[in-house]
Amino acid sequence: MEKYIINGGKALFGEVPIIGAKNAVLPILAATVINGGENTISNIPKLKDVEVMIKILTSLGAKVEDNGETLSIDSSTINNVSLPEELVREMRSSIIFMGALLARFGEAVLSYPGGCEIGPRPIDLHLKSLRQMGATIEESHGFLYCKTKGLRGCDIQLDYPSVGATENIILAAVTAEGITTIRNAAREPEIIDLQDYLNKAGCRVKGAGTSIITIEGVKELFNCEHRIIPDRIVAGTFMAAAAITKGEVILKNIVVDHLQSIIAKLKETGTTTITDKNDIKIIGPDKLGPIEMLQTLPFPGFPTDMQAQFMALLSIAGGTSIINETVFENRFKHAEELTRMGANIKTFGNVAVIKGVNELTGAKVFAKDLRGGAALVLSGLAAQGVTEVENVYHINRGYENLNLSLQRLGANIISV
Ligand code: EPZ
Numbered sequence: 001m002e003k004y005i006i007n008g009g010k011a012l013f014g015e016v017p018i019i020g021a022k023n024a025v026l027p028i029l030a031a032t033v034i035n036g037g038e039n040t041i042s043n044i045p046k047l048k049d050v051e052v053m054i055k056i057l058t059s060l061g062a063k064v065e066d067n068g069e070t071l072s073i074d075s076s077t078i079n080n081v082s083l084p085e086e087l088v089r090e091m092r093s094s095i096i097f098m099g100a101l102l103a104r105f106g107e108a109v110l111s112y113p114g115g116c117e118i119g120p121r122p123i124d125l126h127l128k129s130l131r132q133m134g135a136t137i138e139e140s141h142g143f144l145y146c147k148t149k150g151l152r153g154c155d156i157q158l159d160y161p162s163v164g165a166t167e168n169i170i171l172a173a174v175t176a177e178g179i180t181t182i183r184n185a186a187r188e189p190e191i192i193d194l195q196d197y198l199n200k201a202g203c204r205v206k207g208a209g210t211s212i213i214t215i216e217g218v219k220e221l222f223n224c225e226h227r228i229i230p231d232r233i234v235a236g237t238f239m240a241a242a243a244i245t246k247g248e249v250i251l252k253n254i255v256v257d258h259l260q261s262i263i264a265k266l267k268e269t270g271t272t273t274i275t276d277k278n279d280i281k282i283i284g285p286d287k288l289g290p291i292e293m294l295q296t297l298p299f300p301g302f303p304t305d306m307q308a309q310f311m312a313l314l315s316i317a318g319g320t321s322i323i324n325e326t327v328f329e330n331r332f333k334h335a336e337e338l339t340r341m342g343a344n345i346k347t348f349g350n351v352a353v354i355k356g357v358n359e360l361t362g363a364k365v366f367a368k369d370l371r372g373g374a375a376l377v378l379s380g381l382a383a384q385g386v387t388e389v390e391n392v393y394h395i396n397r398g399y400e401n402l403n404l405s406l407q408r409l410g411a412n413i414i415s416v
Contacts, residue, residue, distance in 0.1 A: 002392040004403055006380035007412035008362055011284070012247035014409045018235045018254050019045040020069075020228035022398050024190040026093050027167045028197045028226065029053040032073040033060065033100040034174060035201045035221035039073040043228040048397045052091045059084050060101075082109035085143075092116055095123055095164060098146055099171030102135055108146040112139065117369035117394075119329040125165035129156050130172055133180065153178030153217055161186040161298045166213070167194055173215035174203040182213045188299040189229060189258045197226040232258040233305040234399060235280075237374050239263075240309040241406065242282035243271040244316070244382045249409060250281045261302040265291055265310065269317060290319030290356060296327050308334045308375035315343035316382060317356040325350045334372030337365040341379050341387065362387040367394040377402060381411055 020043035030053070032039040044050060054064050054071070060081070063074040081101050088094045092113035101108035113123065127137050127144075134152045138145040153176045156169055166186040173180035185191070187209055195208035201224040204216035235254045242249035243266055256263075256275045263273050263280075268291045272283035291314060296304040304327035314321040315338055325331050332352055335345045340363045344355040362385030367373025373395040380387030389395075392415065395402055403415045 001390065002415055004377060004380070004389040004392055005414050005416060006362070006377065006387045006389065008380050008383040008385065008387060010381070010410055010412055011245045012242055012249050012381070012406070012409040012411060015250045015252055016238050016405055016409060017252045018230045018238070019400050021045070021190055021193070021231035022047055022049055023163070023188070023233070024193040025050060025228045026053055027096050027171075027190065027194050028228065029057065029071070029073070030096040030100045031171055031194060031197060032057070033062070033075050033078060033097065034104045034171065035224060036076045036078070036104060037074070037221070038223040039075065040070060040225040041073065041228065042070040042226070044069050044071050045231065046400045048393070049091055049093070052087055052094070056083055056087050056094055056097065059087070081105050081107045083111070085111040088113050092121055093164060095126060096167055096171065098126065098130065098144070099168035102130065102146055102148055102151060102172050103175045106148045106150065110144055112142050112144060117333065118331045125158060125160065125162045126168045129158070129165060129169045132156055133169070133172055133176060135172070151176035153180040153215070155181045156183065158182060158184040160184070161211070163188050163191065166191055170194060170198070170205060170213065170215055173217060174198055174205065175219070176217040178217060180215045180217070183211065185211050185213045186298060187211060189232065189255070193229045197224065200224045200226055230254050233303065233371070235259060236262040236303070236306045237309050237378070237399070239266060239273070239280070239282045240306070240313050241378055241381060243269060243284040243288065244313050244378050246284040246286060247409070248281065248283045250279055252279050254278055254280055256280060261300060262306055265294060265302060269313065288313060288317040288356075290314060290317040290321040293322050293324065295324040298327070304328055304331065305371050307331060308371040309378055311335065311345065311352060311354060312338060312375040312379040314354045314356065315345065315379060316358070316360060319356055321354045321356070323352040323354065325352070333368040334375045337368070337372070337376055338379055340365055341383055343379070359384055361385055364388040364390065367391040370394050370398045374399065374402070377406070377413070381406070381413070
């Protein structure tokens with residue numbers, strides 16, 4: 001199994017271009033099912049999760065051509081509505097195909113997406129909303145059998161601004177009869193990107209990025225070209241890497257607006273951030289300061305996907321910081337691995353108390369999930385001595401050759 005070997009203590013310097021957003025490209029690839037035509041999607045990140053999406057599209061009968069950073073998807077040839085069980089298990093966000101297949105074919109069969117490393121990941125909000133729109137969904141023997149004679153637009157009040165549920169409802173609604181209104185919708189930038197793609201294909205989606213989204217069903221969709229937005233979590237991870245190594249790094253092709261909560265919290269640690277159009281320069285301080293309270297929240301709050309990386313950062317801050325993880329039930333697995341490197345972290349349910357230490361020391365640590373793995377790489381970059389990060393496959397789900405990007409910034413990191 002691939003692992004990283006990191007010789008820490010080196011400051012990062014240089015420029016890093018930011019790749020397309022994993023959490024934008026996944027729902028958009030599912031959405032290409034609906035127009036039954038040609039889709040050219042560019043700025044595609046080379047990630048494990050994207051490979052799984054391509055396998056699922058191909059298994060449904062779509063023609064997918066991978067031209068490097070652009071994918072051409074012809075969904076006119078789709079002739080199957082049943083997702084392969086092993087692929088759904090491999091990537092739980094494949095639940096997003098439910099809305100897309102119901103919108104085009106009025107039918108979808110997929111295995112119940114399991115929980116994952118960060119929590120049970122229920123889909124009750126997805127099922128309740130799609131049933132409200134007129135889908136019958138039978139759950140039996142671990143499979144979901146979804147059918148509809150025709151989805152109807154309706155008013156949906158989400159109990160929680162779930163990103164996936166918001167996206168699934170939008171996809172189901174684009175060809176439904178009438179208007180669908182989602183209240184308490186998720187406001188993440190990736191949902192705006194999904195709206196942009198869908199409207200280019202002839203849909204009528206409005207309000208993405210706010211809590212109220214309306215979708216007017218249409219009968220005909222068209223071929224479409226779309227470029228994926230930059231990945232704000234990959235950007236945040238490199239920003240944290242510059243800060244934790246006392247380096248000076250410029251991130252290219254970012255959207256500053258997507259990073260405001262991360263910038264604000266980085267400033268609290270004494271890190272300097274200088275934005276210039278679609279670039280941002282990060283200068284790490286000699287000594288990081290603590291953050292009194294870091295609470296993860298739905299966008300535009302501080303993203304849960306950056307919590308692990310900030311826990312690594314705060315492990316060597318001068319003082320005590322508190323993290324409150326309000327989005328997922330079990331997203332502190334990296335804490336015990338950071339402790340093996342000398343961090344002083346105590347967790348009480350969804351609250352972690354981090355007492356900064358002078359320095360971390362290299363150790364053999366295990367990535368337990370995608371962002372926790374990234375956090376261990378950051379701590380290895382700052383630690384004295386050698387850190388081995390095992391189970392890099394978790395990291396490859398959301399970062400494109402992270403070791404090579406870091407090497408180009410001066411890090412001593414190899415993959416074996
Ligand atoms: C998306 O997951 C992202 N994944 C996650 O990124 C991200 O952490 C999350 O949104 C929150 O921002 C993709 O976009 C592919 P949710 P999603 O539905 O849609 C509960 C990463 O590292 N919930 O907003 O699954 C759920 O249990 C990944 O890139 C229900 O209770 O997140 C969780 O506690 C990790 N019932 C909370 O809502 C439901 O029906 C947020 O989940 C759905 C969700």
